[in-house]
Amino acid sequence: MRVLPNLLVFPWESMTENNCNTYVISGDKNILIDPGHYHLLPQLERKMRRDGLFFDDIDLVLATHPHPDHIEGAAAWNDKDCLIAAHLDAVEFMERYEKFWEDTTRRTLPVINFDFLLREGKLKVGEHTLRVIGTPGHCPGSVCFFWEEGKVLFSGDVIFFQSFGRFDLPGGDPLELFQSIEKLVQIDAEVLAPGHGPAIQGRGSVKQNFYIVLELFQQMVAEEVKRNGGSVKL
């Protein structure tokens, strides 16, 4: 579904099966962010087709982080005339935890042929400029993308509508996640496009959501500290 002239959103709405939202920035180059699970790609393909967009139209596939519900489907573009990229720590993470994810999902994960690896900084793709922001904490190799022309922040599993990502999975770290969210507050986004759940539109609403989430995070840590009698401070 087209929500901005150059932005298509394919929200994941099933309550019975987990998968991520997929986004496509369209233009002289089409960039797809987070293809989701490999076995659920037919649903994405159907939704994209309704907007006149085909897998073969995609020039670049990006993943916000290396969890299978975000990155796995990228393998569908291995042999297409399309580039695939993720952060360098993401690729290392996938190799290290392949067995963990195969045990967790009870499926064999497809091999993804990455064409290049992301680092923090600007990524120019045709007419589009993406700022790659390193945001560890949910998992190693987690990045957010700020699309400068559309002022859209693709936040993966770092921050959602009134909520934040898990940090109890392998490589997760609450302090890093908190710092990553604080880093994102500085971005002048008009739309927050998270990996799960609804998007947030409007500069004021995006900012307010950041403050609500940081507050929630601090409350959670304070309760945790009280429970453990420790003195963790974020």
Ligand SMILES: [Zn+2]
């Ligand atoms: Zn995740």
